[in-house]
Amino acid sequence: MTARGTREDRDADDLDVEEALALVNDGNGFDRGPARVPAAAPAEGHEGRRSRAHDTSHRATPWPEARAVAARAGRAAGARRTPVSVTLDAALGLVLAAPLTALTDLPSFDTSAMDGWAVAGPGPWDVRDEGVLAGQTGPDTLADGEAVRIATGARIPADTTAVLRSEHGRLDEKGRLHASPEPSPGQDIRPRGQECRNGDQLLPNGAVITPAVLGLAAAAGYDTLAAVPRPRVEVLVLGDELLIEGRPHDGLIRDALGPMLPPWLRALGAEVVAVRRLGDDAKALQRAVSSSLADLIVTTGGTAGGPVDHVHPVLRRLEAELLVDGVTVRPGHPMLLARLADGRHLVGLPGNPLAAVSGLLTLAEPLLGALATRAAPEPYTLPLRDAVHGHPYDTRLIPVVLRGDAAVPLHYNGPAMLRGIAAADALAVVPPGGARAGQEAELLDLPWAAAGIGACFT
Ligand SMILES: Nc1nc2c(c(=O)[nH]1)N[C@H]1C(S)=C(S)[C@@H](COP(=O)(O)OP(=O)(O)OC[C@H]3O[C@@H](n4cnc5c(N)ncnc54)[C@H](O)[C@@H]3O)O[C@H]1N2
Numbered sequence: 001m002t003a004r005g006t007r008e009d010r011d012a013d014d015l016d017v018e019e020a021l022a023l024v025n026d027g028n029g030f031d032r033g034p035a036r037v038p039a040a041a042p043a044e045g046h047e048g049r050r051s052r053a054h055d056t057s058h059r060a061t062p063w064p065e066a067r068a069v070a071a072r073a074g075r076a077a078g079a080r081r082t083p084v085s086v087t088l089d090a091a092l093g094l095v096l097a098a099p100l101t102a103l104t105d106l107p108s109f110d111t112s113a114m115d116g117w118a119v120a121g122p123g124p125w126d127v128r129d130e131g132v133l134a135g136q137t138g139p140d141t142l143a144d145g146e147a148v149r150i151a152t153g154a155r156i157p158a159d160t161t162a163v164l165r166s167e168h169g170r171l172d173e174k175g176r177l178h179a180s181p182e183p184s185p186g187q188d189i190r191p192r193g194q195e196c197r198n199g200d201q202l203l204p205n206g207a208v209i210t211p212a213v214l215g216l217a218a219a220a221g222y223d224t225l226a227a228v229p230r231p232r233v234e235v236l237v238l239g240d241e242l243l244i245e246g247r248p249h250d251g252l253i254r255d256a257l258g259p260m261l262p263p264w265l266r267a268l269g270a271e272v273v274a275v276r277r278l279g280d281d282a283k284a285l286q287r288a289v290s291s292s293l294a295d296l297i298v299t300t301g302g303t304a305g306g307p308v309d310h311v312h313p314v315l316r317r318l319e320a321e322l323l324v325d326g327v328t329v330r331p332g333h334p335m336l337l338a339r340l341a342d343g344r345h346l347v348g349l350p351g352n353p354l355a356a357v358s359g360l361l362t363l364a365e366p367l368l369g370a371l372a373t374r375a376a377p378e379p380y381t382l383p384l385r386d387a388v389h390g391h392p393y394d395t396r397l398i399p400v401v402l403r404g405d406a407a408v409p410l411h412y413n414g415p416a417m418l419r420g421i422a423a424a425d426a427l428a429v430v431p432p433g434g435a436r437a438g439q440e441a442e443l444l445d446l447p448w449a450a451a452g453i454g455a456c457f458t
């Protein structure tokens, strides 16, 4: 694993990072003491409670395996999806469903690479009256001893020997053109087909459609591209205690996941077709799941075993197959992945907001990537600047900021807290037992941290 995604030139950003760190690490400060890994220290938010995952470890899936199961499920379903034809302006971020093959030679005609004169034979030259601009047709041919004014990108007349750059040419008092220095044959002419010939493969099937690919496709003659469609996702927000506006009151709290998940899912390449708030109504949940046309349904809350935790019973009634039922990860251990009877998938995110993020990155991200046939990002590691307490049996995901060559763990990383993740660049994967200061940890990038907020929300 290699380091990447670090911010080397931080001078301008240092203030921001310090501010972010102060806000999310205040009070407690950093643990700057000697490296130590407190054995079996419970993860924040679980003090005094026996681990449910521990109790049910016979069926909880180890964290790395859970990601692999989700990716496998996505690949199998992705292979059955039909490619679509999309206009260039709708194709950003999708994956090519067919090789990009040139529809023309590029350049498609012999082209001037400079502003100056097209010249034929040795100078001095008689200059023809007309000139040729890009997009215009000039004289078909030049006779020996003739020159014509030409602009960059304009078509070269037949029998042109070279293009003489304007700064290398001088007109004498009789209007004859002299060169200094003389252009060599072929100089500053881009010959037809220099970049590719009609039919050449420019990019393979499976390439991600980046802005540069859109440019290349347009240059090569494309108006539409064959692409793997965005996975369609429907979000079902469960919980009677949720408010959609105003301040929390009387035991009611604001829905943090309704606003957070749709843009995050879009940043992961999904098309969010609907966000529905269903309360704690098992029948409504069953109806919504069975009638959804989405490739992936994401539910929030209701994954545990409480009296109104309806996700498991509804999945049982729908005869869904639980591919992952609990993961040995903190936060987020009650997360689940199910395959519905008709082959669509459902990811159940726990209701605690950081636990939901954990489920999103553990199950939804690999599944969506594979459904879109996008290659999984190369894993990478960075040393942790400070020691991180571990869970005795489970992996922990901890919000970090990337600073120089290190990942700085943030506090406020409890399952119900978003304060740490809101300031973070990535989540660090902390193995069971914890990590020492300086220990390398795998990092899961947040989609906006590397690409910028505008770049990833297409
Ligand atoms: N007896 C046990 N109880 C719980 C265990 C356990 O092991 N044994 N695990 C705890 C853990 S860990 C989690 S995580 C939660 C998961 O529970 P659910 O998925 O059933 O989620 P809810 O009970 O519906 O909600 C949990 C918590 O999150 C708040 N919430 C829910 N939705 C939202 C939202 N959209 N925005 C903001 N906050 C939300 C909800 O009010 C609860 O406070 O189970 C524990 N229990």
Ligand code: MOO
Binding pocket: 045, 329, 330, 331, 332, 333, 334, 350, 352, 354, 355, 415, 416
């Ligand atoms: O550990 Mo839970 O899954 O609160 O987040």
